[in-house]
Amino acid sequence: xxxxxxxxxxxxxxVRRPVRQFVATSLISCLLxxxxxxxxxxxxxxxxxxxASPAEGxxxxxxxxxxxxxxxxxxxxxxxxENAWSIIxxxxxxxxxxxxxxxxxxxxxxxxxxxxxxxxxxxxxxxxIKLDFIVTHETTADGGYVAWWDAPTDELPVNRGEIRxxxxxxEQTLLVYSIDKQYKKYPQFAVYNxxxxxxxxxxxxxxxxxxxxxxxx
Numbered sequence: 001x002x003x004x005x006x007x008x009x010x011x012x013x014x015v016r017r018p019v020r021q022f023v024a025t026s027l028i029s030c031l032l033x034x035x036x037x038x039x040x041x042x043x044x045x046x047x048x049x050x051x052a053s054p055a056e057g058x059x060x061x062x063x064x065x066x067x068x069x070x071x072x073x074x075x076x077x078x079x080x081x082e083n084a085w086s087i088i089x090x091x092x093x094x095x096x097x098x099x100x101x102x103x104x105x106x107x108x109x110x111x112x113x114x115x116x117x118x119x120x121x122x123x124x125x126x127x128x129i130k131l132d133f134i135v136t137h138e139t140t141a142d143g144g145y146v147a148w149w150d151a152p153t154d155e156l157p158v159n160r161g162e163i164r165x166x167x168x169x170x171e172q173t174l175l176v177y178s179i180d181k182q183y184k185k186y187p188q189f190a191v192y193n194x195x196x197x198x199x200x201x202x203x204x205x206x207x208x209x210x211x212x213x214x215x216x217x
Contacts, residue, residue: 038189041062041188041189041190041191041192041193041196042062042188042189042192043062044061044062044063044064044069045061045062045063045064046063046064046065048061048063048072048074050074050076050174050176051074051075051076051174052076053076053172054075054076054077054078054172056076057075057204058073058074058075058200058203058204058207059073059074059075060072060073060196060197060199060200060203061196062192062196063178068180069180069192070160070178070179070180071178071179071180071192071195071196071199072176072177072178073176073177073178073199073200073202073203074174074175074176074177074203075174075175075203075204075207076168076172076173076174076175077172077173077174077175077207077210077211078171078172078211079171079172079173079210079211079214080167080171080172080173081143081144081145081165081166081167081168081173083173083214083217084165084173084175084210084214085144085145085165087210087213087214088147088163088165088210089137089145089147091110091116091118093213094118094120095120096209097206097209097210097213098202098206099201099202099205099206100122100123100124100202101120101121101122101123102120102121102122102123102128103120103121111134113137114136114137114138115134115135115136115137116134116135116137117132117133117134118131118132118133118134118135118149119131119132124181124198127155129153129155129156130153131151131153131159132151133149133150133151134149134151135147135148135149136148136149140164140166142166142167143166143167144164144165144166144167144173145164145165146162146163146164146165147162147163147164148160148161148162148163149161149162154184155183155184155185156181156182156183156184157182157184158180158181158182159180159181159182160179160180160181161177161178161179161180162176162177162178162179163175163176163177164176164177164178175203175206175207175210177199177202177203177206179195179199181195
């Protein structure tokens with residue numbers, strides 16, 4: 001009698017093996033991506049570095065000060081600090097300067113020398129919101145200016161911001177735009193991840209529009 005021929009391997013098992021490998025690889029990739037996403041939206045520095053010149057572009061980082069975190073976005077603009085501030089502090093121009101502002105309401109205006117009432121529809125990365133807030137202007141010891149606001153809403157229990165301009169050199173200004181937004185519906189690491197990219201684009205556009213406005217003066 002001849003020996004029986006060896007049986008072929010079970011074909012379904014040969015098919016299932018690469019499927020299991022694919023699923024395992026996908027799960028590991030998703031886990032690594034989530035880990036990176038979480039770290040990117042949670043890690044903060046206490047010593048941010050700013051661009052040294054206009055050529056270095058826009059920098060956005062999460063900064064921690066006194067136990068609080070915020071998104072800090074900075075850029076050097078080839079415009080004098082006085083010129084840059086005169087453009088930024090002109091609220092009639094805000095709808096054109098800021099890509100996020102879709103409508104300034106008629107109520108927007110000057111309350112006194114250092115305070116401005118701003119009512120606007122603002123497009124955030126997580127939807128359109130209506131803001132009604134006070135912006136306070138101050139001069140700084142380094143020869144610059146700062147505008148700051150604190151405007152919480154139902155959707156945004158924390159909604160703080162600051163725009164600071166500082167002389168960087170002859171006809172150059174360091175602009176720093178800092179914000180902290182905390183939504184009720186979304187985890188904070190996810191919000192910061194979105195804001196890192198959003199603020200970089202916003203400040204890049206703001207830089208371009210300040211230069212355009214300065215060239216027309």
